[in-house]
Amino acid sequence: MKAFTTLTGVAAPLPMANVDTDKIIAARFLKTIKRSGLGKNLFADMRYKADGSENPDFVLNQEPYRQAEILIAYENFGCGSSREHAPWALLDFGIRCVIAPDFADIFHGNSFKNGILPIKLPREICEKLMEDAKMGSNARISIDLERQVVVRPNGEEIPFEVDPFRRHCLLNGLDDIGQTLQHAPSIDDYEAKRRAAAPWLFA
Amino acid sequence: MAEKPRTLFDKIWDAHVVETLEDGTSLLYIDRHLIHEVTSPQAFEGLRAAGRKLRRPDATIGVVDHNVPTSADRLTAVNEPESALQIATLEKNVVEFGVPYIPLDDVRQGIVHVIGPEQGLSLPGMTLVCGDSHTSTHGALGALAFGIGTSEVEHVMATQTLLQKPAKNMRVTVNGTLPAGCTAKDIVLAIIGKIGTAGGTGHVIEFAGEAIRALDMAGRMTVCNMSIEAGARAGMVAPDQTTFDYVQGRPFAPKGEAWDRAVAWWSSLPSDAGAVFDKEVTLDAATIVPQVTWGTSPEDVLPITATVPDPASATDETRRAQMQRMVDYMGLVPGQKLTDVKVDVVFIGSCTNSRIEDVRAAAAVAQGRRVAPGVRAMVVPGSGLVKQQAEQEGLDKILLDAGFEWREAGCSMCLGMNPDKLTPGQRCASTSNRNFEGRQGPGGRTHLLSPAMAAAAAVTGHLADVRELV
Numbered sequence: 001m002k003a004f005t006t007l008t009g010v011a012a013p014l015p016m017a018n019v020d021t022d023k024i025i026a027a028r029f030l031k032t033i034k035r036s037g038l039g040k041n042l043f044a045d046m047r048y049k050a051d052g053s054e055n056p057d058f059v060l061n062q063e064p065y066r067q068a069e070i071l072i073a074y075e076n077f078g079c080g081s082s083r084e085h086a087p088w089a090l091l092d093f094g095i096r097c098v099i100a101p102d103f104a105d106i107f108h109g110n111s112f113k114n115g116i117l118p119i120k121l122p123r124e125i126c127e128k129l130m131e132d133a134k135m136g137s138n139a140r141i142s143i144d145l146e147r148q149v150v151v152r153p154n155g156e157e158i159p160f161e162v163d164p165f166r167r168h169c170l171l172n173g174l175d176d177i178g179q180t181l182q183h184a185p186s187i188d189d190y191e192a193k194r195r196a197a198a199p200w201l202f203a
Numbered sequence: 204m205a206e207k208p209r210t211l212f213d214k215i216w217d218a219h220v221v222e223t224l225e226d227g228t229s230l231l232y233i234d235r236h237l238i239h240e241v242t243s244p245q246a247f248e249g250l251r252a253a254g255r256k257l258r259r260p261d262a263t264i265g266v267v268d269h270n271v272p273t274s275a276d277r278l279t280a281v282n283e284p285e286s287a288l289q290i291a292t293l294e295k296n297v298v299e300f301g302v303p304y305i306p307l308d309d310v311r312q313g314i315v316h317v318i319g320p321e322q323g324l325s326l327p328g329m330t331l332v333c334g335d336s337h338t339s340t341h342g343a344l345g346a347l348a349f350g351i352g353t354s355e356v357e358h359v360m361a362t363q364t365l366l367q368k369p370a371k372n373m374r375v376t377v378n379g380t381l382p383a384g385c386t387a388k389d390i391v392l393a394i395i396g397k398i399g400t401a402g403g404t405g406h407v408i409e410f411a412g413e414a415i416r417a418l419d420m421a422g423r424m425t426v427c428n429m430s431i432e433a434g435a436r437a438g439m440v441a442p443d444q445t446t447f448d449y450v451q452g453r454p455f456a457p458k459g460e461a462w463d464r465a466v467a468w469w470s471s472l473p474s475d476a477g478a479v480f481d482k483e484v485t486l487d488a489a490t491i492v493p494q495v496t497w498g499t500s501p502e503d504v505l506p507i508t509a510t511v512p513d514p515a516s517a518t519d520e521t522r523r524a525q526m527q528r529m530v531d532y533m534g535l536v537p538g539q540k541l542t543d544v545k546v547d548v549v550f551i552g553s554c555t556n557s558r559i560e561d562v563r564a565a566a567a568v569a570q571g572r573r574v575a576p577g578v579r580a581m582v583v584p585g586s587g588l589v590k591q592q593a594e595q596e597g598l599d600k601i602l603l604d605a606g607f608e609w610r611e612a613g614c615s616m617c618l619g620m621n622p623d624k625l626t627p628g629q630r631c632a633s634t635s636n637r638n639f640e641g642r643q644g645p646g647g648r649t650h651l652l653s654p655a656m657a658a659a660a661a662v663t664g665h666l667a668d669v670r671e672l673v
Contacts, residue, residue, distance in 0.1 A: 015521070016525070017521060017522075017525060018400060018500050018525070020500075020637075020639045022618075022637065022639040022640070022641060022642050023639065023640060023641075026619070026641050026645070027269075027618045027619050027620035027642075028619055028620050028645075030241050030269075030620060031241075031270065031283070031285035031286055031288075031289055031620065032244075032285065032289075033244035033245065033248070033288060033289060033292050034244075034245065035245050035353075045640060045641045045645055050627065050645075050646070074521060075401060076400060076401040076404070076434065079400055079401070079434065080336065080431075080637060080639060081335075081336045081350075081637075082242070082334060082335055082336040082338075082350035082351060082352055083241075083242065083352070084242070084245075084334075084352035084353040084354060087352075102401060102404065104401070104404065104434060105404060105405060105434070105436050106336060106350055106351070106352060109352065109355070110352035110354065110355075113352065113354035113355070114354070163226075163368075164226045165224070165226050165228045165366075176354070176358055176366055177253070177255070177357065177358050177361050177362065179366075180230060180358065180361075180362045180364060180366060181361070181362060183221070183222055183230055184362075186221050186222040186230065187221055187230070187232070187362060187363065187364060190221040190222075190232055191232070191363070194232065194234075197468075198234075198328075198465070198468070199461060200326075200456075200457030200461045200462075200464075200465055201234050201235075201262070201326075201329065202261065202262075203261030203262075
């Protein structure tokens with residue numbers, strides 16, 4: 001996983017609540033056995049017309065948002081399915097950070113595991129960032145994960161909370177499995193006890 | 204000192220903590236892992252790349268469901284190449300990693316969330332995960348069951364654990380008796396309408412109360428299935444005699460002395476008196492009217508007796524814009540009676556409503572009636588065994604005589620990733636779980652409702668109040 005330390009870039013405004021995972025990446029694009037290449041189908045039903053041409057009204061089809069690395073949205077971002085194809089598609093497009101008032105749980109967890117930082121900020125602050133984002137390339141937003149601040153184009157710093165373990169993993173680009181396997185003896189012990197207490201769960 | 208009263212969730216959580224790390228993250232042991240073709244290929248690839256083994260093949264089982272056609276000729280017909288590749292990849296992976304597998308030509312094949320309980324793979328008190336958000340279904344047995352992403356699928360394969368922080372406890376109590384014509388689906392849609400699609404975020408919901416206790420296991424599964432639609436991490440119902448009667452004798456259920464030990468433990472799991480919930484919601488079942496969604500989020504649900512809402516009535520601009528987008532997408536007119544909304548397609552199936560009880564409910568409405576002209580109505584059983592049972596009961600005949608299609612088991616038209624999908628603009632009365640834009644196919648319009656209500660829509664040609672037909 002690519003480490004996430006600081007990021008300065010264009011933020012795309014997506015002023016919608018309940019952006020669900022079917023919107024982010026529709027099920028018909030999940031027929032892949034790879035993690036890469038999903039970016040072209042990110043938000044496909046909003047981004048393309050029925051004939052496959054780009055919908056010029058959709059934000060990611062406009063300059064400078066084709067280069068967006070940050071997405072600003074409203075409540076309950078990523079609701080719906082557990083598909084990790086949603087963060088894969090965002091990442092493949094180039095999005096490394098999503099800022100919203102809140103996130104659906106599974107999407108929130110999946111993002112961290114792919115080097116995407118989801119930042120929860122109150123609605124009124126998201127509204128300000130939405131206005132910043134609408135200014136396009138004149139208004140780059142910075143994220144500093146070490147210091148846990150979002151820096152607005154006017155220099156104002158907005159602190160944010162993040163789970164310390166997730167922050168540690170992101171800053172260092174650490175995958176979970178390697179870390180968990182350091183606890184293999186504990187898993188062995190637990191498994192032995194579990195086998196004795198609930199033998200019907202073991203073949 | 205007496206022990207602190209604990210919830211059902213707390214007890215199962217505590218019994219599965221391998222180790223708690225410094226910052227409060229726990230390594231949670233996973234008893235059962237269900238895998239399917241769509242969210243597992245990248246996880247197997249990750250194991251292979253790192254040279255890791257799958258820790259407990261005996262706790263894992265694979266099945267194909269999302270991508271498979273549901274037509275009668277599906278074993279010989281040519282599938283879409285990408286779907287065929289995903290299925291072939293799973294079949295190769297289960298052999299390489301030694302995972303038990305239920306192939307497409309096995310009568311037990313079906314939707315992963317239908318076959319888990321059916322086979323006794325899902326049991327009270329266990330932790331169960333699957334790379335699918337509707338894994339919450341299995342909570343109906345009194346298990347802690349939740350959906351995970353593919354990175355976590357790989358994590359469970361490699362370590363049989365997940366890194367988790369405990370969820371908060373929420374209890375939804377449904378008191379009273381459900382009126383005739385209303386079902387578990389109406390209960391859960393009414394709950395989502397009340398608390399919203401983020402109402403359960405960060406929480407595990409325990410469903411309790413007289414109306415939940417009165418549900419059979421299929422009904423409890425329908426309710427728990429849609430807890431993710433309320434944003435909850437999982438949904439659960441405390442195990443009771445209904446649960447034990449359902450589980451006993453199933454192929455993977457404990458037997459003999461192990462059964463007695465298991466029941467003794469399971470009986471200790473219901474929440475203690477005085478256990479504290481972070482959030483409590485109460486509903487009176489007697490006030491529930493058959494529900495149907497009008498918008499493109501499951502929270503946008505109304506009694507069938509209602510009219511399409513007017514975006515102008517919204518209290519803020521974001522909501523007004525959202526409602527306008529939904530009304531436009533759905534092709535509805537504010538003020539229109541829901542019972543005047545004509546349908547093109549009726550889909551009875553999905554992990555929410557494809558069990559034998561659901562097929563019976565649809566057949567009871569269909570009996571002696573005909574699918575309205577111009578409507579395509581399909582019934583897709585959740586597993587080969589549900590199909591077999593329905594055919595033994597003659598339900599297939601009732602449905603076929605009424606003009607319904609009777610298909611093979613699979614996810615079918617729930618999610619638009621197999622040949623069963625809507626075409627742009629088509630309107631569907633669907634027993635599935637999500638009415639998102641494009642969910643059942645690009646441009647498709649979905650109204651969520653119960654199997655009985657779906658059958659009522661099929662025979663009348665429009666959204667209809669099933670209470671007028673029974």
